[in-house]
Amino acid sequence: MESLKKQGTYADYLLNVFPTKTFPNHQSIATGLYPETHGVLGNTYYDPETKRVEHIGQQMFHYSDYVVPIWVISWITDRKKPANLVMFYIEQPDAYGHAVGTNAPLFKDMLRKLDNATKYLQDQLEAHHLADKVNVIQLSDHGMITITPQTFINITQYMKEGTYTWAGASPCIQITPQKGHEEEIYLALKDASIKNGHFKVYKKQDYPNSGTTKTIQGLLQSL
DSSP: OHHHHHHSOOOSOOOOOSSOOHHHHHHHHHHSOOHHHHOOOOSEEEETTTTEEEEOSGGGSOOOTTOOOHHHHHHHHOSSSOOSOOOOOOOTTHHHHHHHOTTSHHHHHHHHHHHHHHHHHHHHHHHTTOTTTOOOOOOOSOOOOOOOGGGOOOGGGGSOTTSEEEEEETTEEEEEEOTTOHHHHHHHHHHHHHHHOSOEEEOGGGSOOOSSOOOOSSEEEEO
């Protein structure tokens, strides 16, 4: 990575879209659109039509860990009609960062492995005489910071079990109250947010519109 930085150009950071989750930012990077336009509002969401919490994961993508996609690999090196835009995502170090924190030896070891993967990519471009024809852009979908259990906010303690459905996690949680419990849950969370001082609660119709982010289902707890 340091070699690419010296040979090319770099930015100190990029500006995320809100919510600062993986898949909303992936779609914004790929399309240049805000979540309100491309429609991916989180890694997890509640679908009011199916009444299910949907999780964005492997089940939403058609691929197999046991199959090498030679049709894709061959496309990249095709002499007549090569691919002119190729995107791929590596889930590390995100997965380890969430699991063990950014200061853990396991996380730092993964950084070294990813650095080797970056070198391998560059070596392969050179071996196939593509290094001077391909622009490699490495991006991150969001940042990461170390937190401690003392800073966790367990909002379930403020709501009665069985009166709501929720989806997502920090920085934005989507809460859908069961019919008849809307005001009860809103007032309970509003009171808790005032006492806690570290999160805010909005009804859907009152959620601040930044000009690029539309309101979402149910109540939103903004951490």
